[in-house]
Amino acid sequence: CCRWEGVECSNTTSHVVALRLSFLQLIVGNASISISNSSTALLDLHHLEILNLTYNDFGGNRIPEFIGSMKQLQHLRLKFCNFSGTIPLQLGNLTNLRTLDLTRNNLRSENLDWLSHLSLLSRLDLSYSNLSDTNWMRHILKLPSLEELSLSHSNIPDVLVTSSVDDDLFVNSLSVINLSENNLTSDAIYSLFRPDHLTKLYLRGNKLKRLPPFSEFYKLEVLDVGFNSLEGTITEANLTKLHSLKTFFLSYNPLTIRISPGWTPPFQLDSISLASSNMGPHFPTWIQTQSRVTLLDLSCNNISGEVPKWFWSLSPTLKNLNLSHNHLSGNLPHSIPSIFIDLSFNNFSGPIPLLHPNTMHFQLSQNMFSGSISSICTTVPMDLEFLDLSSNQLAGKLPNCWKNKSYLNFLILAENSFSGGIPRTLGYLSSLQVLNLRNNNLSG
Template sequence: MISHKGKSIKLILIVLLYVFVSGDAEVRCIESEREALLSFKNGLIDEYDVLSSWQSKECCKWHGVECSSTTGHVTTLQLSGLDHDGVLKGDVRSSLLELHHLNRLDLSLNDFGGIPIPEFIGSMKQLQHLSLSGSKFAGSIPPQLGNLTNLHSLDLSYNSLSSTSLSILAPVFESLEILDLSYNQLNGCIPDPSAFSSLKELHLLKNNFTGSIPSSIGQLSELQVLDLSYNSLEGLVSESHFSKLDKLKTLDLSFNALILDTAPDWSPPFQLESISLGGCDVGPYFPKWIQTQRNLYSLDLRRANITDEAPRWLWSTLSLLTNLDLSDNRISGAIPNLSSTSIRYMVLSNNQFSGPIPLFSTVASDIQLSGNMLSGSILSICKTSNEHLRTLVLSNNQLSGEVPNCWENTPNLQSLDLLTTVFRVKFLALWAT
């Protein structure tokens, strides 16, 4: 027979178990971490009262603060400008070092007025995710960030960082999955990427990197996104640069002095969704390997030195294609009926396309065909209704005839460029009515 005392103990245990399972047990903020957060707040200029909730005793309920449900330690400080109205200014105080269990720090999209990235952040070795993107940091990347050997993602994009060799980050390369240094003024060569064994995304666009792309980048078997666009890179890009990139989805090498050097029968290991090689030397022939890419929705080959006839497979096999830019080449041939395609944005300007204006997709919104040798009338634009079409550029072709009165088929058309006096006058008259 269970005694009255034994029943009481059993009842208490049941209640405690219920509270634990139901999640009603309230996690309490650790006082030393609360004080560290308040010290950090005191270094900030909070003109928009972003941190107005940072007053109560329970810091785990403050805006941008997350705590462990079991220990109460602060694990996340999420103060991105995306998450609140207004920006934070001021200084980033070293009291954050007291948050020994912090693994995610996001101060992106704030305004720190051109101060350097604080060196003490390199001592927060438990960090797994660090984002300082778009917060107006300047100067060099502190070498102390190389101590963050547990980092999975590092985002320093959209700042004014300069004159830094990426070799200072070498110790963190092995753990990194995402590295975004885009939109800065970084220079020097791209380091040997073979150390990035876990890297899934590499964003280095809009910097001043020089030299060639190391062929060892082709060994990054986990890589899904490679964006090196708008730098000063040069040299050959061969099949070895892609040898093990079977998971690659996005490739952007545009506007570098790069020469694509692949065999005509090359079959790449990847299935890309987006290809951007504008401004690179891809020609003179249209790259045949692109026809193997069955998941492609965006293709940018503008200014790619292509002097060739557009292959038939371009229009027939790339069924998912929504964005196509082949402008500023010397591509010839006729443009087929595109009414059954998914193309929304198509720029074929300044080429040698000939024949009549094709039928467009009913989802097309921006069509630019200027500077070609298209001929005949523009009556084809009347044959389908398109409420999405906003821009239609047909200037500098060999078109003739009158502008038809069928604009009710394109009720959202905002810009029609024919650059022909007869067309322009008649169009304006119709528009006025």
Template sequence: MLFLSSKEVLLIFLIIYLHGVMKKINKNAANGRVLNVTEEQKNVLNGSFMESAGQVSTLEYLDLSDNQMRGALPDLALFPSLRELHLGSNQFQGRIPQGIGQLSQLRILDVSSNRLEGLPESMGKLSNLESFDASYNVLKGTITESHLSNLSSLVDLDLSFNSLALKTSFDWLPPFQLQVISLPSCNLGPSFPKWLQNQHNYTVLDISLASISDTLPSWFSGFPPNLKILNLSNNQISGRVSDLIENTYGYSVIDLSSNNFSGPLPLVPTNVQIFYLHKNQFFGSISSICQSRTSPTSLDLSHNQFSGELPDCWMNMTSLAVLNLAYNNFSGEIPHSLGYLTNLKALYIRQNSFTGMLPSFSQCQGLQILDLGGNKLTGSIPGWIGTDLLNLRILSLRFNRLHGSIPSIICQLQFLQILDLSANGLSGKIPHCFNNFTLLYQDNNSGEPMEFIVQGFYGKFPRRYLYIGDLLVQWKNQESEYKNPLLYLKTIDLSSNELVGGVPEEIVEMRGLKSLNLSRNDLNGTVVEGIGQMKMLESLDMS
């Protein structure tokens, strides 16, 4: 008969309860439902971990994740029968103890989102370990072959966002076949990690921010058929990528951004949902996009050297939510088919050489960001912006060749936070209805982040990705590009036009406005009384 101490009974009762909560969450996830965990359903345990528990020799499952546990981890050899250890999302500090190597039955180890600083070499003894997640810690130092030498059962490895260096010999053959390789921000360079050639089963490969400054090796294009997520971003990898991603059907996410890739636009792979090539050296026309047999959710080709006219075939990409073509050399008119993207939430085409009048985007009623600045667009500001784009948060038409008056209909844009019509040829008076911009009327710091959730599917469940945009604005007499500015910026810029008349008194009612630029116009009269009510104002330019 097995006798347990009171501490062991209490601990096992706690584990059974936590395990039941996790089963309920997993069951809801499997059924495609989202479980809103209220404060009554969530534990907030704190203090040190098992300071005087003694040895709990029969415990197989321990889950203390998503609490506020702190301090160092105890000698894990106290739990010799453990098969699963979940300690993620706490505040544990220090190193993972050497005793981890004695947990010969351990299959799952999750210590993610803590403040742990080091990994012991005894990790290499865990021959039954299948999943190891140490992402989002402050791990530092070097991982060598001894850390990985006997991990023959390992299939999931996630060391994301630490300060680790992974250094192995050139001809090292890993003892495992990984399905998930997630090593962003780990130092794997400067050469491309040769050990990847030995991996044939992975569905996720993320080696972004890995200090790789190398040319794509020829062997690297032989991807496993089940690869869903490929992320090589934020390295200095060069070469052509057409052989890397064309004629492949399983991708869900491809992110090759912020590298030195060059050549023409590769064909968009079938079934890809997130396709990022921005901040590279791609060039030429993008007319090949018309051959695409897929409709991505998010497409970013910005900061390259693409040129020529945009093809008029966008009506086939009905799922597009984010399209970024900024900072290229595109010319000609904006194609009308862009206006048929009814799911579009953000359109960035600034800093090109587009000409002609704006096509109608009246069918894009979910559009929140319309950034067309820095082109050569002509005509007047169309009224459909105010009648049909009622969810608009950013409207930037700066540095174009627009003329005519500012239509008062745009005052219906209650969610507008940034209005930039600067450096055009606009004339007439400033509308008296700007106080209808509800978010600019509120005198607080509230604002929505300029980020969009885009889906990328693999396996049974979708993975959610955030697309965080940026914006070029004049702020305190300096032109700057701001990443995700909407949490803070609330601005109106009508500078460098031909506006006449006085400053409307209603301006002072926009108590949440942080920057107002009316400079370089033909305004007259007096500065409106009550401007002191604009308590959030940081920059006022009427020069």
């Protein structure tokens, strides 16, 4: 069996030490996959250190208690396995465990006492479990080796006091924290954070009001605190020590961002999401220094005026661009080489740009673009899925070249001045879900 795919044996003893059996359905088809307390095959693997059954469907059954008898296990991964019921307390017997990943199942736990026995555990992911009745923080604090913690979408209750937090406990080693989408309101969770270790912080989708003290987190690479109720003002003083920052998400908070025009950041970001962050009215000039960005969202910021010319050649890697719902004006460049483009609800004018071959989502609605769209016949990408040019001042005939655009799902050309007949090749759009041509001068 040591030659079987997904099975690893020791070079010295030939004992099976690892089972990596993800996506078994893709290997055995729709045959049922069973693991229960009556199973004995796994129990015979006394030297097993790694058990990875991720992305298999176990039909809503419980995690079998006998897994707690496999005391040599160091890594247990049961992600996306369609397990349900209570997390078995027997997992607390796995005292050699370094990784425990139970995310994306239908699990619950009312008592996390069993975690206190896992002193070697460095990575814990119980996301998408129901932990609403647990005193999760007290139990997490008993894990001296924990480096990565993910409890997103797990209904964890608020931590109301910080008196139980001991500086000598695991919080000194925690580098990755994900508590997203839990409706947390108390900033007592900030007691978990240590600036000399924290590299990734995910708190999006809660109801936090006070900004986390991230200005001192000089090792921070990812900061995602979007979709909260964070208040206050962020200036360059909050960012000057974040030399390692790569992902910066603050979108949809009632805060204010005020960065001096001449400031040069100490970081190079690859993802910037600052939607609805009260940045206007001036276009943020510090963005000019970010030459590696792949995602940029500055929507809903009351930014006005023309987009600086340097912006359109900002980054050759920019794939996702959203400047919608501002007051931006002027003409667009000849072409924008991004996959996702949303410039809707602005005051842009002139002709629409040529579509780049890589573009899949192109949204220019609610602007003042004019002229024809005849160039679409030569520039619409084969993989284009979404095209919205509605509520502009476009005119002329609709091009009759839609026959090979089989991926197009949304075509919205309403509220313009198009005239003539409706092109017959629109009937070839086999994937089309929405076609809106209303309020034009079309016939047929």
